[in-house]
Amino acid sequence: MPPSRNKDAPAAVKVGAGKGGKAATINDIARLAGVSKKTVSRIINRSPLVREDTREKVEALMREVGYTPDPMARGLAFRKSFLIGMVYDNPTAQFIVNMQYGALDTLRDSGFELVVHPCDSRSPNYIDGVRRFVQQQKLHGVMLVPRVSEDQALADMLDEIGCRYVRIAAVAMDKPERMVVTHDHDGAAEVADYLQTLGHRDIALITGPADYRSAIERTQGFLGALERRGIVLPESRVVEAGYTFESGVAAAEKLLAAKKRPTAIFCGNDEMAAGVYRAALRSGIQIPQQLSVVGYDDSPLASRLWPPLTSVRRDTRDTGRMAAAMLLQSQDGPRPMASVRPHLVIRDSCQPPE
């Protein structure tokens, strides 16, 4: 046949992803590769039912043309978007940002994107808000960040509407394939061991709110480890506060007003530890000479304080990475839960008691 038959062949106009021209579609690829769109679809979706040389030819073409399947078209057909939601009710900016970084680390080049949904878990209809968010966008899955991750009603709702989720929490509270556990219990226990080893016996604890699982775990981990080492704190040495700077100041003032002061204070987070610094400064108490202080989070604040604060680091970015990875896993069956281990970062806020 003469070359004129080319009229029947694909127009072969190369359509790059950039500039003025429209982006290539699955039809363009199919036409240019001389296969059906279904075959291209199989390749996009990594189906094994494609001959190896066909796959290679088409993949080369897709690269050359710069083709990426349209997530909205795929989403419409799949009845499911290529979006991962991150739901949180957490005022700690660094924590949230790190979690986002981590999630995006694993989402990069996966075709998925991260859509954020901060909310107010004290608001009566926040669960409805999350439901609308999930259903309207047909989210592929959601990451539940503390403290909303602890809300069983939220998890139940997601389960009911068939939305995949992963909970990030201090301790396992769901099926393992839905959990990233941060083991706050162990982080706090490490603090207890450290203070005991330094020689502290009269130790105080400022806890977070008792309805936060992280606060409970840190408290139990700390007290439990102390007990194992023969130290039992009297009730007067344990003060509940609100995870905030101001509540930390108030709790510290109470503790430091006692006739006999503790020689060390462990705080449920760094913000409250900063509050202890403030109260100590007001009372003319030297840290660490007269008072050792330990925080939790290893926030940027920890190294800005003077003396630099010893604190428990949690690798939040890694946590985010893991949570997103679990959401992308294709199989739905039971898998082991993910774990991220906290560890103590020793700075200059502790020394042996005088």
Next chain:
Amino acid sequence: MPPSRNKDAPAAVKVGAGKGGKAATINDIARLAGVSKKTVSRIINRSPLVREDTREKVEALMREVGYTPDPMARGLAFRKSFLIGMVYDNPTAQFIVNMQYGALDTLRDSGFELVVHPCDSRSPNYIDGVRRFVQQQKLHGVMLVPRVSEDQALADMLDEIGCRYVRIAAVAMDKPERMVVTHDHDGAAEVADYLQTLGHRDIALITGPADYRSAIERTQGFLGALERRGIVLPESRVVEAGYTFESGVAAAEKLLAAKKRPTAIFCGNDEMAAGVYRAALRSGIQIPQQLSVVGYDDSPLASRLWPPLTSVRRDTRDTGRMAAAMLLQSQDGPRPMASVRPHLVIRDSCQPPE
């Protein structure tokens, strides 16, 4: 006709958004309302070409059924998603989180969602990364946060591919309908006036990196206002640093080592001001008695420091709100730029010189 004719009528199965049943579609609404899907579409898109009573009837039905149009189907037909992108290269967590909160304030109940895209503007191909992000998701628009907002090459690329964007920056650097201006010049000028009014004459400045527009504006605003009040800083009183804590420490050490120390230091951000605190502590210099310090950002750190740091507040959340609102505006024509004004928050880190 007997009731049996109902077989021809809509099945009238009420399909709520929740539970097991599938969500209602435009076809369900059209059928139940007895109009064409095109009419429903017109109502969704707020077309005026619908009779008022038709509109009301259909809207009531949509509410009753809990119908929301599928963003992926709409997006596919529109060739444009209902997603707003936020692109940033900024290490300040609180700033980013506040910007996200602000954007979400205006996106709430708009049918749009926020998808985040942190990036590394020093990486050679980050612009390509943003392009893929925008094109692949067919984003409706993007918010450009400092410092990527200052990159003309990024803006040019977005313009070229026809992507709507808004730049948030210290000063106007694009068409007004694409700008949210934070007037860092004025914020810094207010600091100059404040210090001069307190009686300071020997003042120092620690600037951010000279290739950050915010640093340039704050520097010029500060120096300009001082000059207007008859104070000209010698070169030795102006030190460039990197917007980081450590660089602030180093810059302050240089300034405080001088035979004659300045009586006040203005820092381009709070992190560097925290560095000045650290350096002053090391040298046994009392703040504010022997040295007044002012920061910029009014970050959480400002009130955690001792003494609490006087700083320039920028309403970042409001900035985010405005930027998102500009992206949602339907008309594309020229509009006035948006402005958000900084203002000084006076705490305890300044007093008249001794």
Next chain:
DNA sequence: CTGAAAGCGCTTACAG
């Protein structure tokens, strides 16, 4: 291993 048909839930022309 491959393909033609129908459909996901919307919208854009085009008629009336």
Next chain:
DNA sequence: CTGAAAGCGCTTACAG
């Protein structure tokens, strides 16, 4: 002011 047809770019059955 309203509607029937075709199409957005993919996928799911269903055949071969």
